[in-house]
Amino acid sequence: MKILVAVKRVIDYNVQVRVKDDGTGVVTDNVKMSTNPPDDNAIEEAVKIKESGKAKEVVAITIGDDKAQETVRKALAVGADKGIHVKVDGIVEPLAVSKILKKIVEKENPDLVFMGKQAIDDDCNQTGQMLAAILNWPQATFASKIEVKEKSLEVTREIDEGLETIEVNIPAIVTCDLRLNEPRYASLPNIMKAKKKPLEQINASDLGVDTKARIEQIKVEEPPKRKAGIKVASVSELVQKLKNEAKVI
């Protein structure tokens, strides 16, 4: 079995994001970038399945500018066998990402495709479902547990009401929740070894996918600021304020 894992380079989750003064986006210059957190869970799960003997190969793919390669290198350092970097500049919407991934799926023939359930930059939560749609594959979204069976996966999904379990036939798409596993860190020797693993570069334009944005970003603004609050000295003061000032209890 072969697993393709899609990873995205995003602003690190610990960075306090700032909006550009001209309203065209957020500041990314000199800002720490990392792998989208649930994409780390997707890689970890694929590598674990390989280590259990149920998969033979894990291929990591990223789509983005030259620097996006770092994300694939990191995936290689934690156990992926091969990397693919589809080079494209600027914002690529989830619809175009799914079309690029479909081309790669047709080329690589994976049995499973894993990715994070949501990227923490655009917060779209679309790509996995879209890829499943255009491949006509089943989708198991927001996975917090995956059990590999002979020709299917049993996946526990986190839903608003609690947990849901579904069984999807292979081939299938899984989008991963942060609770799926605990991603490992790359050791220095493995980071060195990863540099020798194959990393294929493909230009998005050579795949024949139209990546032009369908959604115009008109402006990006700061969220409304909250009025500064106060510190209260005691619980009784807190309760009095909530009762008589805020009038919420």
Place this chain on the structure above:
Amino acid sequence: MSVLLIAEHNNKELRPFTYNAATAASKINEDIHVLVLGNKSDGVAKAASEIPLVKKVIHVDNEIFDNFTAENYTSTILKHVDNYSHIVCSANTFGKNLMPRVAALLDTSQVSDIVNVISEDTFLRPIYAGNAFATVKSNDKKKCVTIRPTSFDPAPSTGGSAEIVKSDPGDKFESSKFVKREEIKSDRPELGTARVVISGGRGMQNSDNFKLITAIADKLNAAIGASRAAVDAGYITNDHQVGQTGKVVVPDLYIAVGISGAIQHLAGMKESKVIVAINKDGEAPIFSVADYGLEADLFEALPQFLEELNKLNSIQK
């Protein structure tokens, strides 16, 4: 130009966020039709027809919809979209799972999780965990939009009498099978719609200590929330998680206990009307969004809080 709203329900009744989504839909266009896909779901179609904003209900009743799988929903939705300019539903786990599958097959770039409708093609949506708001214009002919339910008031649920039209399902999807659903039943208000939410974080130290939170929730008729750290640590189940990848809540009162206030937690609660933070670390980022901050050990503060509440003559419900 008409809007097709996909109903979220449990085959017996509409789930509450469908009413919020109806309000958002009405800001796009007044001609709102609701598509109800369910199994033995006549009551749901009737409830949808009683929403005064709704002009027509299309009801497809078939056993393939028993568990609301995105695959079976999608083939049927695609059969019914011809006359609509917009397909909308709420941006909770139901809509997040479903809508992109529909959008991709319509070759539409979806607009996710909108918090405001600026015009029929322009919407406001949070990005970067709500640290920025983007105004975006969709240039697709058919627009697929998911709606952050807590950003819109629920539509009135009675008084309407829209026509209910029966229709047929699309193809059944064979490669996916529902196994089970473990719903956590509770008599408390739902987290997403509660007037008061009290949440615990890593500072709670274990699941047993959450009973301190439960006692106050009982008193205030509040829903119980949690930070991702508390859920990851196993103190409480995932359906309580508030944050960027959990639920977004906008209660009148949000009480954060033992929660440091990571960016991803703030994303889920910082639009609350009044925020209280109880934390022994005075430098915790949660205090930067709190209207009332109490720097204290929660194990002393929570019992005192309950005691003070017991002294009050009346408490709003």
